[in-house]
Amino acid sequence: MAKKKSKKPTPKKRTPATDYSKWIAAAGIFVFAFLLYSNTLHHGFVLDDDLVCKKNDFVQSGISGLKDIFTHSWYYGFAHTADRYYRPMMLAGLAVETSLFGKSAGVYHTMNVLYYALGSVFLFFVIRLLFRRKNILFPLAITLLFTAHPLHTEVVANIKSRDEIFAFLGLLGVVYGMVQYNRKSNVTYFILALISYFFAILSKEGALAILGIVPLVLYFFIEISWKKILVQTGAFGIIAAIYFAIRMGIIDHHPNSFETIDNSLFAIQSASNRLATAIGMIGTYFKLLIFPHPLSFDYSYNTFPELSWTNGKVLASLAASVGLIYLTINGLRSKKPLSFAILFFAITFVITSNLFFLIGATFAERFMFVPLLGFCIAVIVLLWEYLDLEERQNYPLFYGILGVVLLGYSAKTFTQNKIWESDTTLFSTGILTAPNSARTQSFYGVMHIRKAATEKDVNKKKELLNIAVKRLQNSINIYPKFTEAYQHLASAYEAQNNVPLALEAYKKAIESNAEYFPAMTNMGILFYKNKNYDQAEFYLKKALTFAPNHALTHRVLGLLYKDKMQYDLAITHFKNALDAQYNKTHLMDLGMLYEKMGNTEMAIFYNEKIKELL
Known part of the structure; x- marks a missing residue:
């Protein structure tokens, strides 16, 4: 007589009302992100905050300035001349905050931290949506690693970099909307994705790269035909076209060319060496992703000198890049998460990489704000697979490794935040971390001019101005065509009542830029x-x-x-x-x-x- 098969008890399904784990995780992420950047809440205005906030007439007008914000280029409210950028969404956010909460730097910094904390929570839910068959620890680990990474300090601790946070929020909205639309067949989600994309590109032009993320997400996580992928991606192309049509009617169509001081690659005459140097800089990005130290607010000319193809840094960076390409191709057909992570990194980084065209900056930590997500996914995927957590569930070791990394990253982030407190703390640190930057030397000189302007003691005032002159001359020695350095040097000479030298410096500024x-x-x-x-x-x-x-x-x-x-x-x-x-x-x-x-x-x-x- 055959034995009766014993029925296995059917596990109880978790209902939304009883599944508290995701909400507990989300609350923990928010608190972690907010506390991590809590020491920036009382920071002041630094660097370009004047341009987009403190001295921007449109932003300082509050809600009444919104019309001007959406009908003028980015810096118009400060300079009253058109420029090449159109990023109204961030300015609009700052203007609304001005009307609601006032004009103090603390208000804008607090909102930066809140947006970042909320973005981290949103990221957790989006990663959980993509990797829905994974243990909740998987999206939680990716999110915590992303949130804690010190490369984010420039964005979160600097009011001007709100554009990066807004663009990232838009990206998350696109991914969430597209996945939900295809899984639930609800057109509302598709509309949400399109609106999110428009929001992102109105925040920063670099978000146009999301156009490449849409088919990437659909291919890896949604079982649909290539025809549908192309049709859905095409809708985002229409949004991009609308953006360009608006932008072309507002920006300056004949802006000044990018300068060598901003991007040292312009100074390299050899196209071959220029590409080699750009690849060498990518190696520096790789290094900072893993070991983010030292960090600097500025990487202008001549932080990265010209490199050739025989340089060890270039060869190492090239080898790493080739290895990543191999891993991507190897897992592309089988839709491995590692391939997705690498492609996500590449697509969101390509615009600022200086590989295919030169942009207005050599290198910047903020350029890693979104691509860093690809790095975090890759790290957790590799660690997950190495420890074989799906089968062996070797969680204690995973917790240990992740905990050590998070502790180190968090400590670095918290201390790095303090550097962004003021121009004084920023420039005093920058002169140590980027001594070969003409701009850093110039900023340090300007800092001493400002100090001298408020100094009552005659001898101390003289000493401060002498330091200013020395640093500005250092800046000019590094880059003899640095127009702004001549301008600031003239200001220092004026403060010293040396009219002939001041006039000479002003003339050199005009000679360097007519x-x-x-x-x-x-x-x-x-x-x-x-x-x-x-x-x-x-x-x-x-x-x-x-x-x-x-x-x-x-x-x-x-x-x-x-x-x-x-x-x-x-x-x-x-x-x-x-x-x-x-x-x-x-x-x-x-x-x-x-x-x-x-x-x-x-x-x-x-x-x-x-x-x-x-």
Whole structure:
């Protein structure tokens, strides 16, 4: 008689109401991310924060500045001239925060940390969605590794780099929407993905690379035909085309060329050596992904000198890259997670890699913000497979390895955050980590000019200005065509009351860049202060040919014509200054001029306008 087969008890399905593990993990991720960057909440404004936030008129206008933000290029609210970038979404976020919470740096830093913490949580759910058959520890480990990595400090601790966080949130929205759309056949998710893509590319142009991530995700995680993959990807191509159509109507179509000071690869004449150097820099990225030390806020000319194909760094980087290509191809047909991770890294990095075209920066830690996710997935995949966790469940060793790495990364991140507290802490550290950077030397010099401006002790002031001059001369020695360094050197000489050397430095700034209007304006101001009205007028007018809406230049010309009693011209330039920058100073200039002219009615008119601003 045959034995009855005993039925195995059917395991109880976890219902959404009782499956608390994912929510506990999500809460833990949020707290971890927030605490990790909690020491940035009271940081100040640094580097380019002036351009996009502190001195950006559109952002400082709050919600009322949103129209201008979406109808002008990125830096227009600061410089009042068009530029090559269109990134309104980040500026819009800052403007809304200004209206709701005020204009302190702490507000913007707090929001940066909140967005990052929420992004980390969203990442956990997206990775869990992609690898839905994996133990929850798998997406949790990837997320924690990504969140803790020190290469993120530049983005999270710097207000200006909010664009990277927003672009990343958009990417996550695209991946989540596309996977859910194809698994649930709900068109709402597809619309969410398209909106997320538009949000991402309005945050930063580099997010256009998501167009390559869409087919990658569909191929590896969704069982659909290539025809459907191409059709769905095409919809994102339409969004990209709409973005370009909007962008072309707003940006400067003839921007200044990228400069060697920003990207040292422009200085390399040999195309072969230029490519070799770029590949060598990729090796540095690989090294920082694994061992992120030392880190620097700046990698400008000449941090990375020219390399040839016989250089050991280039050969090592090339060998590593070839190895990654082999691993990718080897697992492509079988859709191995490692292949996905490597391709994700490559697609999101290619735009900023300087391999196929040169961009406006040599190297930057922020360029790894999104690609780093591919690295984190690869690390956890390899560790998971090496420890054979699916079969042997050797979790204690996995916990141990992951714990040590997270502890080291978190400690580095927390200490690196402190460097971004102010320009002083940033530049003082940068001079040690990137001494061969002309820009770092220049920044360090400018820092001492600022200190000297507030120093009361005459001897200390003199010492600070001497240091400034020395560092700025170092900067020029590294890169003799560094226009801004000459400009700052002139400012240092002015502070030393050395007018001849200041004028000479301004002239060299203009010689290095014939369209550099700030030096022309400053020369005009210096001549004006010394009552040399003819030379002042010449340089101020010349500055306006390159920056016709520059408020300061118009104001000084107005003051000059007022002194010369050419009141009609003074009124014209004062009004131009007011149109470019509506503020108390420019209103006061007009009010005082009309009062001097005996036009009481107009003087009262502008004085009333001043009261409206108070």
